[in-house]
Amino acid sequence: xxxxxxxxxxMIVFSVLSANFLTAANLGNIALNAADxxxxxxxxxLVIILGGIDVxxxxxxxxxxxxxxxxxxxxVNPWLIVVLAVVLGTAIGALHGLIVTKGMVSPIIATIGLLxxxxxxxxxxWGGSDLFAPPISLLLVERFAGIPGxxxxxxxxxxxxxxxxxxxxxxxxxxxxxNDAEAARLAGIxxxxxxxxxxxxxxxxxxxxxxxxxxxxxxxxxxxxQGLELAVIAAVVVGGTSIxxxxxxxxxxxxxxxxxxxxxxxxxxxxxxxxxxxxxLGAFILLAVSIDAIVNRRAARRERAL
Amino acid sequence: xxxxxxxxxxxxxLSRMLSDRxxxxxxxxxxxxxxxxxxxxxxxxxxxxxxxxxxxxVIGLLALGQTLVILGGGxxxxxxxxxxxxxxxxxxxxxxxAGVNVWVAAxxxxxxxxxLGAFNGVLVTxxxxxxxxxxxxxxYAYESxxxxxxxxxxxxxxxxxxxxxxxxxxxxxxxxxxxxxLIPAYLLVGAMTGYHRFGRRIYEVGNNERAASLVGISPxxxxxxxxxxxxxxxxxGAVVTNSWLLAARPGAGGxxxxxxxxxxVLGGTYIFGGRGSVxxxxxxxxxxxxxxxxxxxxxxxxxxxxxxxxxxxxLTVMVNNxxxxxxxxx
Numbered sequence: 001x002x003x004x005x006x007x008x009x010x011m012i013v014f015s016v017l018s019a020n021f022l023t024a025a026n027l028g029n030i031a032l033n034a035a036d037x038x039x040x041x042x043x044x045x046l047v048i049i050l051g052g053i054d055v056x057x058x059x060x061x062x063x064x065x066x067x068x069x070x071x072x073x074x075x076v077n078p079w080l081i082v083v084l085a086v087v088l089g090t091a092i093g094a095l096h097g098l099i100v101t102k103g104m105v106s107p108i109i110a111t112i113g114l115l116x117x118x119x120x121x122x123x124x125x126w127g128g129s130d131l132f133a134p135p136i137s138l139l140l141v142e143r144f145a146g147i148p149g150x151x152x153x154x155x156x157x158x159x160x161x162x163x164x165x166x167x168x169x170x171x172x173x174x175x176x177x178x179n180d181a182e183a184a185r186l187a188g189i190x191x192x193x194x195x196x197x198x199x200x201x202x203x204x205x206x207x208x209x210x211x212x213x214x215x216x217x218x219x220x221x222x223x224x225x226q227g228l229e230l231a232v233i234a235a236v237v238v239g240g241t242s243i244x245x246x247x248x249x250x251x252x253x254x255x256x257x258x259x260x261x262x263x264x265x266x267x268x269x270x271x272x273x274x275x276x277x278x279x280x281l282g283a284f285i286l287l288a289v290s291i292d293a294i295v296n297r298r299a300a301r302r303e304r305a306l
Numbered sequence: 307x308x309x310x311x312x313x314x315x316x317x318x319x320l321s322r323m324l325s326d327r328x329x330x331x332x333x334x335x336x337x338x339x340x341x342x343x344x345x346x347x348x349x350x351x352x353x354x355x356x357x358x359x360x361x362x363x364v365i366g367l368l369a370l371g372q373t374l375v376i377l378g379g380g381x382x383x384x385x386x387x388x389x390x391x392x393x394x395x396x397x398x399x400x401x402x403x404a405g406v407n408v409w410v411a412a413x414x415x416x417x418x419x420x421x422l423g424a425f426n427g428v429l430v431t432x433x434x435x436x437x438x439x440x441x442x443x444x445x446y447a448y449e450s451x452x453x454x455x456x457x458x459x460x461x462x463x464x465x466x467x468x469x470x471x472x473x474x475x476x477x478x479x480x481x482x483x484x485x486x487x488l489i490p491a492y493l494l495v496g497a498m499t500g501y502h503r504f505g506r507r508i509y510e511v512g513n514n515e516r517a518a519s520l521v522g523i524s525p526x527x528x529x530x531x532x533x534x535x536x537x538x539x540x541x542x543g544a545v546v547t548n549s550w551l552l553a554a555r556p557g558a559g560g561x562x563x564x565x566x567x568x569x570x571v572l573g574g575t576y577i578f579g580g581r582g583s584v585x586x587x588x589x590x591x592x593x594x595x596x597x598x599x600x601x602x603x604x605x606x607x608x609x610x611x612x613x614x615x616x617x618x619x620x621l622t623v624m625v626n627n628x629x630x631x632x633x634x635x636x
Contacts, residue, residue: 053438104627105620106577108383108438112564113619120613230442243436244381275458278450286429286443293434 002295003239003255006288010259014266021269024146032141032148032216034261036061036209038254040228041235042157043093043202045253046165048236050198051178051245052100052107055229057206059118060092062225064210066122069133069220078136085207092118093203097196115229126222135215150212157205162250174198178245234281235260238288259288327574327626331589335596342600349603352479360481360550362595363488364391366588367543368562369569370495371423371536373587375437376570377499378529379512379579384536385441386426387566388559389448394419395544396452399461399554408469416541422448423537427530445563452556461554473550483546491539496584508532512580561612568619569594577623 014021040057047054064085071081099110135141140150165171173194176184185191214220233243239256241248260281267280343350368387375384397418401411422444429440464470475482499505510518511525518525540559548554573590575582594615601611 099620099624103620103624105623109567109571109577109623110620112567113616116564116612116616117620120609120616123607123609123613230446233439233442237439243439273454275453276450278446279454280450282443282445282447282450286435286440286447289435289439289443290429290433297434 002292003252003259003288006238007255007259007262010262010266014262014269018266018269021266026265026269028143028146028148030258030261030265031151031154033265034257035140035148035150035154035216036213037228037231037235037261038154038257039157039205039209039212040202041232041239041253041257042161042250043198043205044232044236045239045241045248045250046161046174046198047107047202048233048241048243049165049178049245049248050174050195051181052195052199053233053243054093054096054107054111054199054202055233056096056111056115056118057202057232058225058228059115059122060089060203060206060225061210061213061228062220062223063118063122063125064089064207065214065220065224066125066131068136068211069131069214070125072133072136072214073131081136082211085211086204087207089207089210090200090204093206094196094200096203097199100199101192101195119226123222126220131220132218133214133220135218136211137215140212140215150216153208153212157208158250158254165250170194170197175246178247180246231260231281234285238285240292259284327572328583328586328589331572331586331593335589335593338593338596338600342596342603345600346603349600356479356481358595358599359484359488361599362591363481363483364543364547364550365562365565365569365594366488366591367491367539367546368559369566369573369587369591370491370584371539372566373570373573373575373582373584374495374499374508374532375529375536376575376577377508377512377579377582378525378532380437380515380525380529382430382437382529382532382579383441383567383577384423384426384533385438385563386422386444386448387536387540388562389445389452390419390422390537390540391543391547391559391562392556393422393448393452393455394541395548395554395558396456396461396556398544398548399463400455402466403461403463408464408467412469412545415545416538419541419544420534420538423540424530424534426537427533430533431526431530449557449559456554456556458556460556462552464548464552464554469549470552471549473546473548473552483550487542487546491542492584492588495535496588499584504528504531509580514580564612565594565615568615571619572622 011022020026040061044054044057067088068081068085071084072078096111096114099105099114100107103110140148140153142149165174173184173189176187176189177191177194181191213225235256236248236253237243237256238259239248239252239254241252263281263284264277267277268274272280339350348354368391371387372384375382394415398411398415401414402408406414426441426444429435429444430437471482472486473483477485499508507518507523507528510521510523511528515525544554544558547558569590570582570587571577572593573582573586573588575587598611601614
């Protein structure tokens with residue numbers, strides 16, 4: 001997992017350049033700020049390995065955060081809100097999977113369209129002014145020995161998914177479909193059901209991420225979550241998952257998330273104006289992916305030469 | 307659909323006619339026009355129709371580039387079209403404010419667009435990064451570079467040397483930007499895809515990469531050129547935008563990418579390449595412009611228009627698949 005080498009290098013550079021980087025408080029901040037990104041990226045990894053993609057996650061996060069925030073302010077029981085967000089997210093994800101499989105719409109086209117649809121729904125429910133909501137649970141944002149509570153949730157999700165992808169038939173089916181969907185079908189794998197399952201799982205995680213987002217920022221706006229899909233896909237791809245499917249790993253994505261989050265944090269600490277954020281992130285994505293592409297091609301050429 | 311490899315069967319084939327996206331688009335455009343004219347008597351006036359054509363220019367230029375990149379196959383897609391427009395527009399603003407003649411700056415801006423597109427081409431064809439990721443990276447990078455170069459603010463100072471005429475003037479009642487930018491671009495690219503050798507190569511590479519390279523066509527070279535053209539068209543879009551608004555905004559290209567993909571796909575371009583046409587894209591531009599100006603007249607909010615567009619994109623592809631599945635099973 002080459003990504004962890006990049007992360008290490010990045011952390012060394014930022015530690016040297018800024019005295020504030022390698023402090024418990026700052027690392028805790030990074031973990032808290034990256035939690036929603038991490039949760040969505042975990043689900044996205046499955047969908048991308050399967051040969052799909054979902055660019056509507058940012059819109060769905062905004063919508064679910066708005067619904068959860070409204071429910072919180074109305075005094076609904078927090079546990080009920082958790083169930084609501086996860087169930088709604090799962091249903092929306094399943095709908096995406098259904099459109100991709102039964103509707104035979106390519107995932108990028110389907111979710112580009114749905115991105116706009118969910119944003120419009122969000123906008124219609126949005127009251128016209130920012131919604132300030134209290135955290136769904138203080139456990140998420142409080143720190144235990146300097147570590148925000150939500151970090152444990154993230155680790156449990158990654159651990160669980162890493163186990164599923166390696167040792168359960170669902171995980172193996174996801175890889176098989178990503179490698180060759182037709183061959184997988186012939187081998188008796190239920191392609192439609194697995195695909196819908198992966199999209200639904202991603203949707204459920206977006207639901208959890210929406211609760212984290214709401215608890216961490218305390219405010220939901222008309223454009224909350226916009227552009228998040230780009231950071232998520234960047235984290236997954238930088239983490240070594242092949243965008244064309246079939247190859248990748250959950251734990252690589254965790255490295256990708258850390259890479260993106262540390263970069264965003266370090267840039268702020270160094271006093272680089274926020275306008276530079278996209279430029280640096282874009283440049284680092286391209287650099288990391290270029291190195292990966294060139295190394296892979298070398299390896300392929302060497303294999304052919306043998 | 308409309309690729310040159312398509313074999314025409316003699317006789318009237320209703321389902322084939324219905325599945326030709328261009329006929330479908332003409333019909334729904336007329337239907338939308340009729341509905342809109344019922345909502346507002348002004349809609350079908352010559353003045354209004356000529357006036358709304360200018361809302362199709364910038365988006366039409368970007369959609370044309372998007373169509374070419376998708377046609378070239380290999381998972382080609384250009385997510386950076388809006389960012390290229392934003393960045394090249396800002397570069398033009400900086401040049402004009404540094405005292406460069408506005409028309410000279412416009413020509414250089416086309417060159418900047420071409421370079422930005424060519425850089426996408428290098429990432430995809432030389433380095434071998436999948437198109438989606440490469441242009442996602444440059445979507446970020448170009449847009450942010452535009453904000454950095456403009457220091458986050460809007461740049462003005464374009465009102466000189468007759469330049470505003472391009473975006474605001476009229477030629478025989480038709481907006482000048484339609485006559486001077488949109489029509490020439492579509493004629494040139496249409497002639498290229500329809501009649502020139504290079505156009506045929508685009509379809510060959512898009513349809514079957516391996517077969518194309520066996521007959522000596524380099525898929526990488528063809529696709530590189532397509533990314534370059536997409537950038538050039540985005541540069542032209544920036545020149546038109548600056549002349550129209552007399553201001554360059556770093557975020558000018560923000561929401562445009564969804565629309566360009568919707569238009570290309572609506573126009574019959576197959577998302578995996580090799581099938582589609584410039585005329586289909588043009589008809590889709592016309593439809594989108596009629597639809598969104600109609601919705602505007604009906605007082606529908608912009609965000610709902612975008613949502614409607616998204617739903618339309620998904621539904622078009624689903625209905626189309628239904629048709630192809632049916633005609634395939636016969």
